[in-house]
Amino acid sequence: MPLKRGRILGYDSELMAFGFTMLNEGEAVECQISAAALDQLSGGSRGAHADREGQFLQHRVAIEQIASAIFDDVATVRGPVVRIFAKHVARK
Numbered sequence: 667m668p669l670k671r672g673r674i675l676g677y678d679s680e681l682m683a684f685g686f687t688m689l690n691e692g693e694a695v696e697c698q699i700s701a702a703a704l705d706q707l708s709g710g711s712r713g714a715h716a717d718r719e720g721q722f723l724q725h726r727v728a729i730e731q732i733a734s735a736i737f738d739d740v741a742t743v744r745g746p747v748v749r750i751f752a753k754h755v756a757r758k
Contacts (some may be wrong), residue, residue: 669695671733677701677718684722688733688748697733699750706755 670693672687683698699722705712707725722729732749732755 669730669737671730672697674719674722677715679685679715683749684689686720686722686729688730690737693706695733695737695748696746697748697750699729699733700752702752703750703755706752 669688669690669702675685675687677684677698678698681698684701684704685696685698687694688697689695703717704718704721704725705726708721729750732750736750736754737748746749
């Protein structure tokens with residue numbers, strides 16, 4: 667079952683990842699997308715830390731689809747956080 671849109675948590679410079687939540691039957695699922703994956707979605711250009719939210723918002727639908735697919739993947743062991751890395755993003 668696809669996850670539904672949650673809320674934006676923001677960029678964590680220590681983790682180099684942008685955090686957001688998705689909802690699974692009303693329960694929040696914490697998600698993160700790495701800075702490298704955000705850059706890959708943006709065509710490989712390296713975004714500034716201040717623009718990570720802009721990158722996220724520009725590609726939010728695709729990011730949420732990837733997070734939902736990872737969550738639903740039966741081969742993936744579910745953990746407390748759904749993490750999206752560059753390997754999950756198709757190259758442009």
